[in-house]
Amino acid sequence: MKNIFRIDSESRLRLWLLALTIIVLALKLAIIPYPWPDAPPEECIQPPIEGAKCGFVFDEAHYIPAVRKMLAGEAANNEHPPLSKALMLLGILVFGDNPYGWRTFITLCGAASVYLVGMLAYELTRSYKASILAAILFGFDITSFNISSIAMLDAPALMFSLLGAILYLRGRLTVSGISFGLAMLAKTSAPLVLAGILVYDFLKRGYESASFKEALRGWLKVIEKMGFIAALVMITGLGIYDYAYGAFSTPFEHLDYMLTYHSSLTFSENDEVYLPLSWTNPLFQFPRRGYYVVAVSVDDLKTYHPIAYYGLQTPLWWMAWVVFAFSLYLAVLKLRRGELPKLELFLLCWFSANYLIYFPMAYLLHRWVYPFYFYMTVPIIAIGLPKIMEGDKISELVLYGVTAMQIGWFLEFFPVKAQWFIDLLLLLGVPA
Amino acid sequence: MHIDRRIIYSAAACSIAFSYIIHYPLFSSPIYSDIVSFWYRGFWKPEIPYLELPFEYPPLAGFLTYLSAVLGRDLVAYYTIFSLIIAGFYFLLVEITVRLCKMRRVDLGYVLVFLILSPSILLYTIYNFDVIFAALLILSIYLLMKGRVKLSAIIFSVTSLVKLVNILAIPFILEYLEDWKDRIAYLLLSIGVFGAVNIALWYANPSFIDETYFYHLRWGLENAWFLVFFPDEKTWNTAKLFSLALLCYGLLKVYARECADLPTRMFMILSVFLLSSYVFTPQMVLWLLPLLAVMGRLPIPYFVFELANSAIILLWFEEPNPLQLGALPQYFAILRAVMLFIILVEVYRGVERFKPIKVYEEYF
Numbered sequence: 149m150k151n152i153f154r155i156d157s158e159s160r161l162r163l164w165l166l167a168l169t170i171i172v173l174a175l176k177l178a179i180i181p182y183p184w185p186d187a188p189p190e191e192c193i194q195p196p197i198e199g200a201k202c203g204f205v206f207d208e209a210h211y212i213p214a215v216r217k218m219l220a221g222e223a224a225n226n227e228h229p230p231l232s233k234a235l236m237l238l239g240i241l242v243f244g245d246n247p248y249g250w251r252t253f254i255t256l257c258g259a260a261s262v263y264l265v266g267m268l269a270y271e272l273t274r275s276y277k278a279s280i281l282a283a284i285l286f287g288f289d290i291t292s293f294n295i296s297s298i299a300m301l302d303a304p305a306l307m308f309s310l311l312g313a314i315l316y317l318r319g320r321l322t323v324s325g326i327s328f329g330l331a332m333l334a335k336t337s338a339p340l341v342l343a344g345i346l347v348y349d350f351l352k353r354g355y356e357s358a359s360f361k362e363a364l365r366g367w368l369k370v371i372e373k374m375g376f377i378a379a380l381v382m383i384t385g386l387g388i389y390d391y392a393y394g395a396f397s398t399p400f401e402h403l404d405y406m407l408t409y410h411s412s413l414t415f416s417e418n419d420e421v422y423l424p425l426s427w428t429n430p431l432f433q434f435p436r437r438g439y440y441v442v443a444v445s446v447d448d449l450k451t452y453h454p455i456a457y458y459g460l461q462t463p464l465w466w467m468a469w470v471v472f473a474f475s476l477y478l479a480v481l482k483l484r485r486g487e488l489p490k491l492e493l494f495l496l497c498w499f500s501a502n503y504l505i506y507f508p509m510a511y512l513l514h515r516w517v518y519p520f521y522f523y524m525t526v527p528i529i530a531i532g533l534p535k536i537m538e539g540d541k542i543s544e545l546v547l548y549g550v551t552a553m554q555i556g557w558f559l560e561f562f563p564v565k566a567q568w569f570i571d572l573l574l575l576l577g578v579p580a
Numbered sequence: 581m582h583i584d585r586r587i588i589y590s591a592a593a594c595s596i597a598f599s600y601i602i603h604y605p606l607f608s609s610p611i612y613s614d615i616v617s618f619w620y621r622g623f624w625k626p627e628i629p630y631l632e633l634p635f636e637y638p639p640l641a642g643f644l645t646y647l648s649a650v651l652g653r654d655l656v657a658y659y660t661i662f663s664l665i666i667a668g669f670y671f672l673l674v675e676i677t678v679r680l681c682k683m684r685r686v687d688l689g690y691v692l693v694f695l696i697l698s699p700s701i702l703l704y705t706i707y708n709f710d711v712i713f714a715a716l717l718i719l720s721i722y723l724l725m726k727g728r729v730k731l732s733a734i735i736f737s738v739t740s741l742v743k744l745v746n747i748l749a750i751p752f753i754l755e756y757l758e759d760w761k762d763r764i765a766y767l768l769l770s771i772g773v774f775g776a777v778n779i780a781l782w783y784a785n786p787s788f789i790d791e792t793y794f795y796h797l798r799w800g801l802e803n804a805w806f807l808v809f810f811p812d813e814k815t816w817n818t819a820k821l822f823s824l825a826l827l828c829y830g831l832l833k834v835y836a837r838e839c840a841d842l843p844t845r846m847f848m849i850l851s852v853f854l855l856s857s858y859v860f861t862p863q864m865v866l867w868l869l870p871l872l873a874v875m876g877r878l879p880i881p882y883f884v885f886e887l888a889n890s891a892i893i894l895l896w897f898e899e900p901n902p903l904q905l906g907a908l909p910q911y912f913a914i915l916r917a918v919m920l921f922i923i924l925v926e927v928y929r930g931v932e933r934f935k936p937i938k939v940y941e942e943y944f
Contacts, residue, residue: 364836371829400809404818 155276165266165283172287173259176297179564180251182455183440189216189245199440203247205298205457206439211236212250212299219245223393226402227409229382230389231333232301250299258296258303261527262287264310269531271317272491281534284551285464286527288558294439294457295523297563302523305335309342310527312378316345321373328374329381336406337502337524342378344501346371348494355488413516424506427461427519428468434519436460440563452570452580457563459520463553464529471532472499478536491535498528583688585678591696592674596667599705605655612893614708614863615645615662616655623649623658630781634791639777640741641709663706670705673715676722677870680843683725686876694873699890704863711866713743718870720746721842724753729762733769740774744793745867748831749849755835756842802859802903803892803910805917811905819858826856837931844931847871851924855917862892868920879926885919888912 155161185192185203192202193213199205204212214225215236225233232254240249266283273279286292296303308331315324331338350367357363386399396402415421422434439457446452472495479492503525509515537547560573565580573580603613610616626649627633629642637645644665652658677691695701705711716739723732736753739746750770754763781788800816801807810819830852834845850867854860865885872882891912899907 361836361838364832368829368832368836397811398809400806400818400822401812401815404810404815407818407821 155280158270161266161270161276161279164280165263168266168280168283168287169259169263172262172293173255175562176255176259176293177252179297180255181247182564183442184247193217204440206300206459208250208299211301215240215250215299216245218393221393223389223395226395227406228301229333229336229386229406231330231385232304232335234389235304236299251297254299254303255297257307258293261296261303261307261310264307264314265527265530268310268314268317268527269534271314272494272531273535275535275538278531278534278538281547281551282527282531285530285533285554288555289462289464289526289530290558290561291459291462291465291520292523292526293558294459294563295520298439298457301335302520305331305338306524306527307331308334309338309524312374313341313345316349316374321370322377325374325377326381328378329385332378332382333385336410337521339378340501340505341498341524342375344497346375347501348497351493351497352488352490411515414514415516416514419516421510421516422519423510424503424517427522428465428503430461430466433461437519450574452574453565454567454570455564456561458561460561461519462557463550464526464533465522467533467550468499468503468525468529471495471529471536474536475499475532491532495528495532499525502528583692585688588674588678588688588691588696589671591692592671595696595701596663596670596705598702599707600660600663600667602703603659603706605659611703612896613706615706616659618645619649619655619658624655626650630788630792631785634787634795636792636795637709638741638744638774638792639781640738641712641743644709644712666706666711669712669715673711673718673870676715676718677873680718680722680725680870680874681876684843684874684876686874690873690876690878693878694869698869699886700862700865700869703890703893704866708861708863709742710863713739713746714867714870716742717746717846717867718874721846724756725842729757730765730769733766734773736766736770737773740770741777745850745853748853749846752835752845752849753842756845796859799859800903802861803913803916804858804860805855805914806858807905807910808914816858823856823858827853830856833928837928843871843874844927847875848924848927851920851927855920855924860913860917862889865889875927877927879923881919881922885916885923888916888919892916 155164183200183203183205185201187198187201187203192198192204193216195213197204197209197213199209202209202212210225211233215233217224218230218233218237219240235253235257236250239251239253243249243252262283265286266279269279269282270276296306308327312324312327312331315321315327328338328342331341346367349370350363353363353366354360357366383399383403386396386402390396390399390402396405426432426434437459439459440455441453441457442455443451443453475492475495479489479496482489482492503522506517506521510517533550534547537543560578562569565573570580601607602611603616604610605613605616605619622633623629623645626646629635629646630639635642635645645662648658648662648665652661674691674695677695678688680686681688681691716735720732720735720739723729723735736746747770750767753770754767757763757766778789785791797820800813801810801819804819804823806819806822809822810816831849834848834852837845837848847868850871854864854868872878889912892909895908895912896902899909901907902909904910
């Protein structure tokens with residue numbers, strides 16, 4: 149019996165990751181029809197759009213109407229790249245204009261990311277335990293689960309970014325570049341992941357090479373194979389979209405439109421903005437954000453939420469600064485020993501490029517930021533935490549404690565609850 | 581055929597005279613020259629550049645223009661004096677290029693082809709400050725190769741007072757110098773002279789920096805090959821970011837390349853700048869010609885490159901909007917960029933054939 153659970157080879161790790169992915173996928177697929185729209189699609193294209201009536205969760209209210217316009221041959225939502233929306237469009241063509249159509253392919257991307265987080269962890273740590281725990285921590289991160297279960301742009305972007313990162317670590321630079329290109333075609337924040345990896349590569353080469361020039365030469369080759377290919381894929385994708393919909397005369401003009409749009413999204417003093425520190429600080433958290441919440445009150449005696457998609461901090465998010473600080477500390481220790489801190493460097497670069505970057509953007513440039521942007525950083529916290537805590541008994545206890553909390557959080561805030569589960573939670577005195 | 585200095589200078593004199601004639605402002609249909617247009621912008625009064633008259637070229641360029649205007653007083657005299665100043669720098673350019681060719685045992689036929697007979701020389705010598713820039717730049721390279729580090733740095737700094745582009749080469753020159761003291765001295769001197777003059781003018785006129793340097797940031801795409809990607813003027817801010825990214829990448833590629841000597845590196849730096857810049861006016865090609873001569877290579881695409889570069893000005897006034905994609909000069913600008921790119925790749929890939937040359941005193 150013990151042997152069944154033992155992970156002692158890469159193939160067994162893959163098997164376990166696959167099993168975990170299937171569990172997460174099953175949970176995602178099970179909740180796809182909730183909420184289901186009451187209004188016909190044609191009433192949910194032009195603003196004002198009533199999210200509840202149309203069955204839209206959170207930013208689906210932007211993307212599904214845009215996809216419907218695209219289905220009618222009209223260019224829409226050009227401020228965002230088209231790949232994620234193309235996946236929604238494909239879903240609608242296959243499953244119809246309903247939540248299955250909108251969410252199925254996004255959900256698949258979200259579930260695949262769980263497997264990819266495990267594999268990325270393995271590429272970085274070569275630890276089976278850390279890899280499986282990374283996948284669990286990420287897979288049961290409730291905010292990430294929610295974001296990647298609804299028709300938003302983030303799940304495909306992260307999936308292709310993770311795939312690109314794994315391929316990069318395996319030295320398959322051109323294919324990695326293609327993957328990053330697809331990620332960039334899915335969401336405009338994906339270039340940040342690529343930038344983080346390129347910085348990592350530069351620092352790694354700087355440490356390993358005999359001279360600066362040698363490092364630079366190697367790095368430029370990586371830029372050419374990954375960066376240029378990614379840019380080419382993105383530009384080609386935009387070009388196809390622009391040609392098909394007659395949106396812009398060249399994909400570069402489309403790029404300009406996106407850049408201009410995104411740099412214009414600034415907030416003013418009176419706006420309520422949840423700045424990046426509130427995403428990870430457990431003491432001063434951003435308020436839990438209801439993406440779609442249905443409340444049921446029974447005779448004023450009890451209230452529960454059969455459907456409640458939330459964006460909120462999770463125990464894993466609280467560990468962000470722990471992972472950052474330990475990575476920094478361990479990197480210094482390793483450098484002093486004359487050793488390249490590969491994992492720590494990778495973590496720090498990813499963390500900086502995908503999370504710290506929002507500090508100057510928000511605090512100095514006053515660019516609008518949202519807590520769900522942290523979705524792109526969650527994988528690296530999930531990878532870093534088990535590896536940092538691995539080996540020492542007390543640390544491992546803490547790690548298991550965090551993992552248990554993470555799963556507990558997942559169950560408590562699971563977006564669609566069956567009646568028996570609600571009753572169970574209420575019986576236990578836990579809000580449902 | 582044996583080519584010596586006498587042939588070179590005789591031909592050079594004819595070449596500059598030809599350039600003088602084709603731009604002569606009182607003829608019925610002279611070929612456009614920036615020099616003549618400066619006159620009508622306020623130098624005819626004459627107003628003092630940077631203080632009374634905004635001028636988008638660095639201080640030495642403005643000073644020479646003002647000097648010509650003050651001494652000339654009328655258009656023809658101004659044009660003639662300006663032409664004489666340019667001619668002086670042109671002969672300096674020829675002389676230094678000849679010396680560098682001799683130093684590198686390169687046939688003087690290359691000087692004849694690139695610096696005297698090329699269409700760009702004929703069309704764009706009495707045109708703008710580019711010959712002055714090229715002459716000073718090649719002089720500073722020559723002095724550096726002779727080991728006259730400090731003098732080279734001062735000339736380099738003066739070069740920046742004509743056109744700012746050469747500052748891109750500072751990291752490459754610092755790498756060329758082996759001694760740290762030389763590096764520090766070069767850095768200080770190359771920035772110092774330029775800095776002192778600019779600070780003085782900035783003090784005299786606080787809007788000087790904006791009117792002279794930042795002016796160029798507001799300028800649009802002019803003869804840049806990537807106009808194909810950004811035909812709409814509204815998207816040119818992104819085009820400029822694209823231009824900057826290209827420049828950084830190109831310069832890093834050149835920096836990472838081993839085995840290139842100073843003139844070859846300078847050629848690659850300037851070519852990268854021209855290919856990535858959002859403004860590539862045809863007279864800028866003059867920067868490359870002495871370096872091509874010194875490198876002793878005559879690439880086949882060079883002839884098409886020259887044809888395209890000449891066609892830009894010859895067809896400029898045949899179009900209602902020559903800057904627009906679809907106008908003939910822009911097609912030639914794209915053709916020119918393709919040819920320059922081919923030449924650059926050829927040079928880049930062939931640098932191993934050139935042994936690094938530092939100081940070869942024995943040739944003098």
